[in-house]
Amino acid sequence: MQHASSLRPRAGTTTRRLPPVAEGPWVFGLAATGYLAAAAVLTFGYQAVVPEALSRVGNASYVLFSRDPHLAAIGFVWQPLQSFLALTLLPFKGVFPALLQLGFAGSIVSALFMAGSVFLVNRLLRDFGLSRLPRLLLTLLFGLHPVLLYVGGTGLPQALFLFFSLLATVALARWLERGRLSGLVAAGAALAAAYLASPAALGAVLGAAALVVYRSLRNQDRSDPNRGLTAVCDALILVGPVLLVVAAWNGATWLITGDPFHQLSSIYSLGSQLHAEGTDGVGVVDVFRRAVAIEPGLLALGGLAAFGALRLRQPGLVAGTTLLAPALVTAMVAQTSAAGLPSMTPFVAIIPLTVLWAAAASFRGAPLSQRLVAALALAVAIPASASALLDPGLAPQEAAILRPVVMASGSQQRPADPFAAARAIAQFLDAEHLPAGSVLVDSSTGFPVIVASANPRQFVITNDRDFRLALTDPSGMAVQYLLVPAPSNPISVPSLDALVRAYPGLYDSGAGVGSLVREFDGRDQVPAWRLFRVIGR
């Protein structure tokens, strides 16, 4: 009795049976240990906490511990997946306060998913048919890439994005190879998850959909009148889950903020703000310089890989290139149009792309010289991108975090705590034992204070449903204090603060609603915050 699968619309190409390899769990375990160690050293050794990452963990905490706990408090400025996953760890903050206060919950999420990415790259390389030594070497060169160490060690969401993009690559390769619909469904689901980590995934979705249409058309008889419709069906099976999460997430954003693309527009305003402040321009040249700084060997490998690809028709290479390259381009375009922060981390897709191309160039039977060139081109990326990460011109965001680390590791001194002011404010307010809803603060600028406080319910934050009411009538809503960022506040972008925008001149004069209680200084005695007492009417 044969058991036919009903879900094999076409006869699949022959499947190679691979011997069971036990290295996968080891690769994952080692990588996870490495990234977690990196996260621990950065966080606890050097206080190197990325504000964006901390803010995402803050968003997760508002869902559980704020004055008004509700799911929508997750916030709509960023894609939510990183915060959702960090949220699952926050109940343990009692035993391990750093999970929230230093955003370590986010670092754990990123470290694990980055290790998952290493695991998937290793698996793709195995499917390429690379033998053990080159496979492990390329896996190692991928996992040790400084940008990935940075992302995996600081709780940034690009680890999730990378993991789900690679998962989609594996699934799509399976569809290319065997023609089973389960590959399309899995790829679609993985891309949907990738979109919830970063909107750059939409580029990968377009690339994947184009590939599916192309392959579906080629797989069918030219004479079949339903050829086109079948291709559309295949593409819809891939895109379906993505459409679902776009509808759900952007629909929810629309219902709650009134703007379906709040993520874009608010980041956009952030980007243009940076422009207005004269921060590095993000021209096309800058963007390319950044990309090349991450992977200097990319173009050379591209040539070699194209040659190898023609000979190999490797499904993993085809799927990986059509997914990762458009995702990279999307991130680059977003940065030139000031829809993204000037930073290197959004370009992470370039790293697995380069590794896949290096693998394609060093296929079995390729000349040794070519294989060495490929390995070398990858190895070069490690010192090159490490130095780029420390260059404020190329990577202002990353350099701001990493330069103090490097300087401190040279001397015996620990770098100054960037959140010292926030902690001082939290201590001051906690000592007042204020009732719930006493301190009005914009969580997008005030998150370091909120996560440092032992009494998060004392704050009225942007995520609360009555924030608007409290902003227009603080004394009527029993608000006692207004917390206002200084123009020189290094962590947040003060001109975006909801209080500053609602009451022009608030920081300087109190704008008639508040009287100055105290000023809190940040690093190098630069003013960071002012706390005002609300003047009753």
Place this chain on the structure above:
Amino acid sequence: MIASETPVSRLRVEFPEMSAHRTLSGGQRLIAFLLAALLVAGLRLELALTLTLLLALATAVYLVNLGFRLLFLISALRGAPLVAVADEDARSIPDRDLPVYTVLVPAYHEASVIGHTLQALERLDYPRERLDVKLLLEADDQETIAAATAAAARTSLAIEIARVPVGLPRTKPKACNVGLAHAKGSLVTIFDVEDRPEPLQLRRAALAFRRLPPSVACLQAKLSYHNARQNIITRWFTAEYETWFTLLLPALARHGGPVPLGGTSMHIKRDILERVGGWDPYNVTEDADLGVRLQRFRYQVMVLDSTTLEESNSDFVNWVKQRSRWYKGYLQTWLVHMRHPRRLWRELGPRGFLGLSVMIGAVPILQIINPLFWGLTVLWFVDRNPFLQSLLPPAIYFPALLSLVLGNFLALYMGLIAIRVARRPYLLVAALLAPAYWVMMSIAAVRALLQLVIAPSFWEKSVHGLDVHAPVAEGAHATR
């Protein structure tokens, strides 16, 4: 010719507790009365709490249903097993090794179609001397009897015309029981008058039964439609059937759930069929009921990889009548088997018990409450009604939201996958417009509930021959 006086319902005599002769047992009447009283009291005394509990119950049923569908989709994507017999194998069995096969063809007022039916049966690749074809005609349907007698004379098949005695209930299962009483074959199947079974189907089934363990009592062939392109209703119906027979049914069979059989092309061992009491003439979906009953007697049902093409209902009113009958039958089936819930749980196991309740019994109910929930959803977002908001605490609101978003998506997505697997991509637009079809289902469900109360065993007959053009070739590619 047989003039039959046999009892039409052995089931009612041998297993009265499994017969839908009465819709509700005494105990069920009492429980129904108590529940109704509780509901009325609750609505009068604790309106908000009662409504919240009702919403919670509905949400739980929706979620379990969603869980089953997800499980089945994943199972189907992994390759749910269909029982497949290769063409060569099917053709190469020597005739003498094939069992005598009884083919029952119940018909009523089908004078115009019966000739075509016999032509379709003539295409069956099976030794004539081992084929026992019985046309089951109502004794007072002189027109069809005359047409059938004339057509039978023109075929190479030995056809027996059985006259089903006049009297209530006048249902297809009653006719089938009459046929069963005189069946000569060790295997039995049913074809409707408009069916076009794949020619090798009987050979495949016979060989599969030989290869499968003896506990497999029944093989259900896949059903599909030859007139899918006729209009939007036939397109919807076909997409629905493809979802059911290519994705859900094989997965249901694999996970040990009770498999509601299709009304035709189910191939069953006669001795087992007789042992479990034959068909229930009082149940208007005797097929679904038989699937559950087989399971309760610890027999297995599997899905055979062979397709019978039927005529899809193309007319709105006709469709609603047919669907109401199905939903009424689902409710009957559920009520009959739920007479002794503990015994049922023991016999089917927790998964089978839940599967029966959620995939059969709850289907018509969900179709009835679907429009209510859509209305509530609109009200929720448009009106932001405070009373409504007070009824939905987060513990219900979020599961309900999940089931709304994911449930509707999954329904569309499974349709999409099904038409792709069935290689019927021209149904794409219909598959995407399915929500309009769901409205039709709701209309039918309301009608079914009313009929269950008024006329539980009344069989509303579907009119056949409404397909304007019926190219035999079309859809043949769906046949393996």
